[in-house]
Amino acid sequence: MTGPRAAVRGTARSRARSAVIAAFVVLAATVPMAAGAAGAAGAAGTQEIDAELPYVCLFPSGKQSATVRVSAGVPERVAAGEPIEPAEVSTTVELPQPAVADLAALGAADVRAATRLVVGVAQGEATAEATWRGDTQPTALPATGPLKLTATGDVPSMTGQGSGELTMTAGGFALDLTLTTADGGATDPGAVTVDCALAKDAPDGGRLAGVQVGTDEEGGGTQAPSNSPSGAPPASGTPGQPGQVPEEGLADRQGERAPKVAEPSPGGAVGDRPAPICKYDQKYPAGPMSLNAYITGYANVTKLDGAALIPPFCTLITQGEPQFEFFPDFSGATITQHSTADLWYQQRKQTPPFEATFLTFDFTPTTATMMLEQTGPVTIDSHGTTNFLFTSTDTYVRAPVVLRVTSLKVNGTPLDVGTTCRTRTSLASPDPEPEKYPGDHLVLHGRGEQTTGETATGYLLLSGGPLTGEVSIPAFTGCGTAGGENLDRLLTASVSGPGNYVKMIQGQACFVSADVLNPDECTEDGQPKKIPIAER
Known part of the structure; x- marks a missing residue:
């Protein structure tokens, strides 16, 4: 729920509006x-x-x-x-x-x-x-x-x-x-x-x-x-x-005694654990190939020459069976694997609400509360080669997600953006196989290598690692309130556009379908033990 729009006049209003635009850019980077x-x-x-x-x-x-x-x-x-x-x-x-x-x-x-x-x-x-x-x-x-x-x-x-x-x-x-x-x-x-x-x-x-x-x-x-x-x-x-x-x-409509609506609190951390709950439940039960993992990261905002921190969020992953195609001389094989995943927060396919603050025009602090909402299946496709001693793999994560803003504060004053402020379509990245994977979606790429008996480097689905990509911010829609200022065009002109670099870090996955949970990977109640740290 957002607070009522405060009366702002003249230059102060103009500056506040500019600061609000800047606040939206923190959304551009994020992957009952x-x-x-x-x-x-x-x-x-x-x-x-x-x-x-x-x-x-x-x-x-x-x-x-x-x-x-x-x-x-x-x-x-x-x-x-x-x-x-x-x-x-x-x-x-x-x-x-x-x-x-x-x-x-x-x-x-x-x-x-x-x-x-x-x-x-x-x-x-x-x-x-x-x-x-x-x-x-x-x-x-x-x-x-x-x-x-x-x-x-x-x-x-x-x-x-x-x-x-x-x-x-x-x-x-x-x-x-x-x-x-x-x-x-x-x-x-x-x-x-x-x-x-x-x-x-x-x-x-x-x-x-x-x-x-x-x-x-x-x-x-x-x-x-x-x-x-x-x-x-x-x-x-x-x-x-x-x-x-x-x-x-x-x-009155500006007063503090308006009915209160209990939306989820920003951040989603639980107790001393700096991340939201991440485990399977009755609505989303674990299967024979179930994994879960946390992801966090940074993303650049090209138009404002800044970066936004995306705090850890949960993904529930259904790992596909690896498919091997052996070389004619049996010296090695190609490996392909198709897996699917969902964002998961309080039994919904979304990230937790989180806050980000930018010091924008005239050093005005502007704070936005936002979340990512999944609009279709998230897919994870890996393709690599192995000689049975050394394996290298390229992985592409494709996630159709829209960006939603739930509240804004400019210099501590709430600005009402309404309840439907979001990007018109999913975040969009260039896809290396557009004919096979049509439609708008965020694309992140990771490359991993592993020598048998040694620790993997780069990104692999089980061990995690860095995923990078570029994303375009679509036009905004539904921003503003009935009878108030329509912010759609202004936000689109000031924020939307291509070329926003993203770097996300996935933590070690927990293989929850195992007969005995690995204490190095999982907590006793089946949550990922590794909460990754964002890297620029």
Whole structure:
């Protein structure tokens, strides 16, 4: 959640804007719905959200109508200061036949979606926004008729900052679609983002639920929350009326008493361990060839002649079987190996949120909180030769990822970038085999060598090492808020472009599928023991 835009005028505003642009460059280099219990203390019961909402979505062929159904359980009432944690949340979107035809025209046979629903949170005049995220299972495109996709994923908790009804209202909706062909390959492009707006005729303006915060004595009133208009308080009114927030509980849109949305904290470190949790779980169980490893590094930002530090993040790897093709005289062989991987943080395919600060124009400190979100399969392809004593290998990591900004501070003052600020498409690198690997993705290369019985040098999948590449920053989209300044074009002109050098370091992988975990590689609970140090 980002803070409200502060009033800035004249030269100060211009400088702040320039500093904000510079903050975005730290993104250029980087390579569940958590079903929380709704029974917070003081809750009188649970109300079910079951809202069917009309949306208008922009597909390649133009605007199409779509239906989004939101289901969840939330408390009817909570004590003041108690978090509201939606439970058993699911978002189901039904795409009409013309939209399905658009996807089929790209060669897609199967689709997987990551969904983002912006939920407005209001208590009296105080407002905030939460993003309810979800992922779907791979789904085959139907030959005829609509396509229905059901997503579950991360839902932040919400906490009212005074007594009175806290309401939740659906807003913008987006789908990041990963497309695959009938033989399992990627389409061109391999991912499509579809942005949707709530239709003007949405029932109750998209209202999902209202939760009464505080007791009657605290001014919460006796009016039961409801999904009907009769249960919803007006947007403004005289303090003390039923269902209204009393005067001491009111917060203006710039105030600190706006409802709080509990997004993940930046950095993701756990206890004394300077890295987020990195292990397999029920949602992502380990297989017979499972590895996990941490990656960290630096990347140059060409336009501002600077570099950004990417803190350690987790990757879960499914190692492929090596394939050998022997030379005619059996003096050696070529080796190929195809593996796949996923970024993994709190059961989502993304990096942890992290902060970076640049001293920009006029030495103004600008801090951005951001993350990388995976939009398709990460592949790891190795090709090498061996004479059975000496082996050399070239490895290419291909990762389709978009860059997302969640908050900005300029000289300590929050600047609201909204909830949808990201690159329009994936980061893009030159690919040595563009026909075999179409579409936009980050490409990192590593070369490793090993003599039997000696320590490997360079990069190998198991032992890790340096991976380098160049990346282009795509255009930005969704940066800014409704009624505020649109930062898309400004950021694109100032930040986007090619030639940004990346150097990442992968640590020693933990072979979690082994019968006995190697104590040199793995912790007792199956996490990588080696947390690498970034190198310039």
